[in-house]
Amino acid sequence: MRKVFRFDELYQAPLIIDAIYEGGDSGNVSDDPLSKLLKGIGNLGGFRIAYNQIDKNPAFIVLYTSEKELEWPDYIDYQSGVFKYYGDNRHPGHELHDTPKRGNQILKQVFDLLQGSAEDRKNIPPFLVFKKIAHERSRSVSFLGLAVPGREGSSPGKDLLAIWRTKGSVRFQNYEAYFTILDASLESVSKEWLEALRDDRNKAYELAPQAWNEFIHNGLSNIKPLKAPKVKTIRKRWEQLPRDEDINGWELLLSIYNYFKPNPFAFEKFAVKITKMMDGNFNHFDLTRPWRDGGRDAMGTYTIGIGTDKLSIICALEAKCYNPKENGCGVKLTTRLISRIKYREFGIFVTTSWINDQAYKEIKEDRHPVLVISGIDILNILREHDLGSIELLKIWLENNFKLN
Numbered sequence: 133m134r135k136v137f138r139f140d141e142l143y144q145a146p147l148i149i150d151a152i153y154e155g156g157d158s159g160n161v162s163d164d165p166l167s168k169l170l171k172g173i174g175n176l177g178g179f180r181i182a183y184n185q186i187d188k189n190p191a192f193i194v195l196y197t198s199e200k201e202l203e204w205p206d207y208i209d210y211q212s213g214v215f216k217y218y219g220d221n222r223h224p225g226h227e228l229h230d231t232p233k234r235g236n237q238i239l240k241q242v243f244d245l246l247q248g249s250a251e252d253r254k255n256i257p258p259f260l261v262f263k264k265i266a267h268e269r270s271r272s273v274s275f276l277g278l279a280v281p282g283r284e285g286s287s288p289g290k291d292l293l294a295i296w297r298t299k300g301s302v303r304f305q306n307y308e309a310y311f312t313i314l315d316a317s318l319e320s321v322s323k324e325w326l327e328a329l330r331d332d333r334n335k336a337y338e339l340a341p342q343a344w345n346e347f348i349h350n351g352l353s354n355i356k357p358l359k360a361p362k363v364k365t366i367r368k369r370w371e372q373l374p375r376d377e378d379i380n381g382w383e384l385l386l387s388i389y390n391y392f393k394p395n396p397f398a399f400e401k402f403a404v405k406i407t408k409m410m411d412g413n414f415n416h417f418d419l420t421r422p423w424r425d426g427g428r429d430a431m432g433t434y435t436i437g438i439g440t441d442k443l444s445i446i447c448a449l450e451a452k453c454y455n456p457k458e459n460g461c462g463v464k465l466t467t468r469l470i471s472r473i474k475y476r477e478f479g480i481f482v483t484t485s486w487i488n489d490q491a492y493k494e495i496k497e498d499r500h501p502v503l504v505i506s507g508i509d510i511l512n513i514l515r516e517h518d519l520g521s522i523e524l525l526k527i528w529l530e531n532n533f534k535l536n
Contacts, residue, residue, distance in 0.1 A: 142168035147260070147275055147321040149358075155271025163271045166194060166262060172330055179220045179235035184330055190238060190257040191329035195311070196273070198264040203297070204306070205515045208261070208276060208313070213357025214283055215261055215276070219307030228294060228305040236307050242281050243292040243309070246351070253348045256281065258329070259311060260321070277313040277358050278321050278344065284312065284352045297518060315358040316343040366496050372486035372506035373456055381511050383522055385456045388510070388529070389484050392453045395535050402533055403451035403482035404430050406505065410513050417449065429472060446477045454485035456507045466491040470500050478503065484510060
């Protein structure tokens with residue numbers, strides 16, 4: 133059972149991975165738990181900085197995410213330990229680095245230091261990642277871990293990307309930043325360390341978790357991410373669809389279903405497009421293969437390698453445009469795809485709906501090489517490509533998929 137700290141316990145509460153820190157019940161910003169839990173952190177915003185009292189540089193930084201901002205979908209991949217976070221220029225009218233809390237400017241400085249020496253990395257502040265949770269106290273948060281900027285094995289310049297977004301008719305830039313949650317499970321992120329970062333940097337080195345000091349010395353090479361592989365691989369219906377409170381997600385899925393309902397064959401083109409948007413290594417899909425049962429499979433390739441020496445793996449794609457509120461996909465449909473997968477090929481099943489328990493169980497337990505892209509996966513892919521609003525989605529559908 134997860135450890136829960138009451139609002140009145142936060143001043144003394146330790147930082148524990150996945151523990152819950154409850155908010156207050158006054159009904160205003162004073163209910164924020166982070167400002168009580170961590171000295172020097174404000175009570176507003178997703179990018180919060182505690183400054184060193186002597187040199188006035190960032191001592192440590194809190195990254196707070198609700199994971200509910202549809203335009204800026206922060207995301208933690210628990211299986212890899214990588215956290216994707218969007219900077220604080222989230223509205224038009226400002227230059228990329230011209231934000232009230234200087235969040236993007238600090239991100240730029242931090243990722244520049246990342247490419248330097250160990251002496252440079254000493255100036256990188258620790259990042260503490262927190263997530264808003266659904267709890268009886270609306271401001272409650274959970275601690276996800278201690279993070280460093282960047283990802284092991286990633287090329288320089290790939291971990292901090294200046295991306296363009298459009299709001300209304302106004303274009304503006306923001307940062308898409310990638311962090312790695314460190315595996316410091318055998319150590320604690322002590323408040324004494326955080327206080328030393330604010331008051332006495334020399335003392336801070338002795339109090340820092342070993343994982344942090346190793347990052348300072350060696351950079352991203354040989355860091356150990358906090359990985360949490362999933363024990364269960366069979367997703368239930370509710371895991372394949374948006375949450376009940378995700379009204380926008382349901383509207384998007386139903387818009388896709390209603391758009392393609394008159395012409396299911398056109399949905400196959402959409403399924404291919406979604407697959408390519410998910411992973412650019414998919415290519416050369418053939419949508420011209422009719423089948424006697426009234427459906428058509430798309431056959432494509434997945435290419436691996438660089439230069440001229442590449443390996444292409446054949447894949448078969450099945451697409452089903454079903455009402456996500458009413459109809460799931462059963463064994464008959466998944467078996468149809470499995471029967472068409474030849475030796476050394478794999479399959480992709482794309483649906484606006486979900487795959488029922490029996491069909492999903494057979495895919496996983498019999499180890500069929502089938503990738504499932506369900507309703508929630510389609511939503512995540514669209515949102516990753518700035519198509520998280522009904523208006524933009526409709527324009528995109530009309531421009532890319534003409535219905536006869």
